[in-house]
Amino acid sequence: MSATPGVSARRLLDDLDALAAIGGRPDGGVDRVAGTAEDLRARRWLAEQMRARGLLSRTDDIGNVFGHTPNAAKRRLLVGSHTDTVPAGGRLDGAYGVIAALEVLTTLHEHGHPAADALEIVSFWDEEGAQPQSPGGMTGSTALCADPHLAEITGFVELHIEQGPRMELAGQELCVVDGIVGVDRHLIRAVGEPNHAGTTPFPLRKDAGRAMARAAAAAHDLMQSVSDTLVGNIGSFTLEPGAPNVIPGAAHLVLELRSPHEDALTRCAELILEHTRAIAAEEGCTVEHRMLSHKPVVAFDESMRTLVEKVCRSTGRPAGSLYSYAGHDAGVMSAHVPTAMVFVPSTRGVSHSPHEHTPDRLLTQGAQVLLETVIAHHDSH
Numbered sequence: 119m120s121a122t123p124g125v126s127a128r129r130l131l132d133d134l135d136a137l138a139a140i141g142g143r144p145d146g147g148v149d150r151v152a153g154t155a156e157d158l159r160a161r162r163w164l165a166e167q168m169r170a171r172g173l174l175s176r177t178d179d180i181g182n183v184f185g186h187t188p189n190a191a192k193r194r195l196l197v198g199s200h201t202d203t204v205p206a207g208g209r210l211d212g213a214y215g216v217i218a219a220l221e222v223l224t225t226l227h228e229h230g231h232p233a234a235d236a237l238e239i240v241s242f243w244d245e246e247g248a249q250p251q252s253p254g255g256m257t258g259s260t261a262l263c264a265d266p267h268l269a270e271i272t273g274f275v276e277l278h279i280e281q282g283p284r285m286e287l288a289g290q291e292l293c294v295v296d297g298i299v300g301v302d303r304h305l306i307r308a309v310g311e312p313n314h315a316g317t318t319p320f321p322l323r324k325d326a327g328r329a330m331a332r333a334a335a336a337a338h339d340l341m342q343s344v345s346d347t348l349v350g351n352i353g354s355f356t357l358e359p360g361a362p363n364v365i366p367g368a369a370h371l372v373l374e375l376r377s378p379h380e381d382a383l384t385r386c387a388e389l390i391l392e393h394t395r396a397i398a399a400e401e402g403c404t405v406e407h408r409m410l411s412h413k414p415v416v417a418f419d420e421s422m423r424t425l426v427e428k429v430c431r432s433t434g435r436p437a438g439s440l441y442s443y444a445g446h447d448a449g450v451m452s453a454h455v456p457t458a459m460v461f462v463p464s465t466r467g468v469s470h471s472p473h474e475h476t477p478d479r480l481l482t483q484g485a486q487v488l489l490e491t492v493i494a495h496h497d498s499h
């Protein structure tokens with residue numbers, strides 16, 4: 119058996135620097151929202167890099183940038199992530215997975231390794247959904263899943279920064295992602311009676327704002343009582359009509375819940391609703407509820423997860439495992455092809471910020487694990 123090729127740390131880090139300079143901000147962050155001039159420039163830069171390394175590049179109708187070797191096999195493992203960012207985003211979210219994929223393909227191609235021809239790399243279009251006109255993100259991966267090109271894809275692997283503090287706190291350098299949490303959004307609205315804010319005595323008020331505020335204040339503790347794997351947020355809270363001298367006749371909030379367990383999502387919503395109804399009754403109000411959206415829990419393919427775990431273990435870099443609490447293109451791909459996702463730690467858990475950081479050694483190690491995963495996948499097919 120020939121020695122396993124090693125990725126070039128220098129080239130990987132230089133490429134990350136070069137990409138970060140496109141839409142780069144003085145504070146070290148990146149502005150490369152999907153569809154902006156900077157995003158398009160980064161995609162052209164990526165395609166140029168591929169061609170300069172003897173690879174073929176293609177951009178599809180929606181804007182996904184693909185690359186493979188000139189002698190590519192009919193069916194290929196897809197590896198990559200996204201090069202668009204949130205406004206004032208970081209240099210690693212998405213970019214790391216794309217540059218690592220480019221480094222893996224470049225290295226395998228240089229070495230004439232047979233796995234190179236069974237590999238395709240991608241930068242997906244509009245993962246973040248940061249533009250008002252975006253359908254909500256994951257736009258490129260969703261489009262690929264409805265495209266005939268999908269028939270040529272044997273699986274998908276996405277390398278990404280964790281974007282949270284858990285790995286660093288646990289001292290983990292690599293994690294194989296179990297899946298992506300389910301996300302439920304509920305609109306909860308209390309209805310009372312609008313009235314004059316000066317002339318209406320307290321006992322006669324049906325203050326929907328007060329009812330909703332009390333319910334919102336209690337929600338955090340209720341979430342924690344359901345499961346320590348569940349997190350939630352009330353990020354939108356509206357008083358109606360919303361005037362300083364009118365007692366709110368109605369008030370609504372959007373409750374978002376995330377958990378790797380569907381039953382925890384359901385139980386938590388029921389508990390919060392029950393509690394909100396009780397508080398509303400005390401305030402002389404009633405409660406309306408509508409589920410706005412349900413994104414089911416994603417569990418990544420077991421054989422793909424095992425493959426990555428084995429690669430990590432056999433090379434003396436044991437990986438932990440965790441659920442991702444953020445959405446990714448891998449979640450979309452996973453419904454159609456066997457998919458795995460690998461995380462490297464985020465320093466202090468910071469992401470979607472100019473201060474995104476992961477030590478160079480761990481960025482390089484993650485790319486090497488990606489390369490060895492691609493080889494192991496090739497050998498097993």
Ligand SMILES: [Zn+2]
Binds near residue numbers: 200211212245278446
């Ligand atoms: Zn991302």
